[in-house]
Amino acid sequence: MRQTDREIVRDLKLFKDVDADVFDDLMTASYAQRMPPHVELIREGESADFLHIVLDGCVELFSSGHGRETSMAIVTPVSTFILAATVNDAPFLMSARTIESSKLLLIPSQNVRDAFARDPHFARAIVTELAQCYRSVVKSMKNLKLRTSIERVGNYIIRLHDKAGGAEIIELPYGKKNLASILGMTPENLSRAFGALQSHGILMDGARIEITDRAALEAISKPNRLIDDPRS
């Protein structure tokens, strides 16, 4: 694996405080790998042989059953996924596939568990990361159960707007089909929601969105710190 990748991983909250030799062992055992778009990385029900880290690109976590399929989350750099299955040595609850060409780091699960036992700092970091994953799913669930579809779309745009530092023009980071599934609706409904929001402070043009009236957008979306704030 490349030295720059190694430094990127080292800077992750999960690895920042890990002992040098423990970190070395983890990295020595790991594989960095570039994947084309739309490659299935893992399938739900299989066992967790590697902890995955997205170094570059974009990975979709999804789940399916009886002809239906839904996106559960989108993982962007630099984050881990399937940590829970790894530490508990349990089968995946979700499948994963690349959305775009992506660089991944695979760390053997056994090494992760060993490092956990050897290094209290790593243990502490894993707990923090796991707790964040948990809270993130809880927020998604509140988003789904407590909000109408238009509110979900509106708040998604607000988050994008914030992440872009309040830029007037923002761009959807991936296709609307994925986005619709994440937000718990059909692509057709997402289209209509975007349409409806155009009288409430936004202007759509394909994947580009112009924020014309942030106050109006917030008025209809009713953002909530305990759902939308990625910190907290």
Added chain:
Amino acid sequence: MRQTDREIVRDLKLFKDVDADVFDDLMTASYAQRMPPHVELIREGESADFLHIVLDGCVELFSSGHGRETSMAIVTPVSTFILAATVNDAPFLMSARTIESSKLLLIPSQNVRDAFARDPHFARAIVTELAQCYRSVVKSMKNLKLRTSIERVGNYIIRLHDKAGGAEIIELPYGKKNLASILGMTPENLSRAFGALQSHGILMDGARIEITDRAALEAISKPNRLIDDPRS
């Protein structure tokens, strides 16, 4: 706190392997408390001063916003809740209230974090518990996004049936209003779903359900290990 309670807590997976003196410190700092039904224990947004453990009774985790409200989970003995907020020292994402009269054990969050740092066994147990919480929410979310309301109700009954060891007559453990909210629907719709399932292997009588044809119930519910199995 009573000696029997102490032994019950000691037998929890979370505390089974904890060092004796660490466990002593935790218990000395803790409070056991009996609460009447329908008491609000914590409110979302507040900070996590105590890790909560349900020793007896039944606690509802719920969330609200802009006039809407939804149940997120029901915690039954003997389990912890708000562990993630406790270990990360973050604000609650959910509120909690007793459903019935309940006995709770409250452990100061600072003591939990101290014990985590002192005892690797406790650290390991916390990770396992957190990962289980995470996986449990993911399953709930799959249940919501991947299934129709009738399938959700059907699978809920199947789980009850299994928990009761396959008894022909089973009983709903709490009110239908709560159940409806957990399953992501209105009480009216839950009534109709129960009605619809009566031609598929069940017979309702108030809170009592007779399982007349388990195969038919499974045929319409399509149970899935990766959603319904509490282990895994």
Added chain:
DNA sequence: CGGTGAATTGACACTTTTCAATGCGGGTGG
């Protein structure tokens, strides 16, 4: 004994999904 709240049922309205048709790119292969 009256009051309160849960559960059930029916009618209705609304949201969401489904199906179908169209237009718009981005690729591939001729």
Added chain:
DNA sequence: CCACCCGCATTGAAAAGTGTCAATTCACCG
């Protein structure tokens, strides 16, 4: 280089599912 095709996005119309409102019954509790 262009024609073609495939998948995505959009739009409309119909169908299904779900939520809302209202009325009734029932059990429980003060």
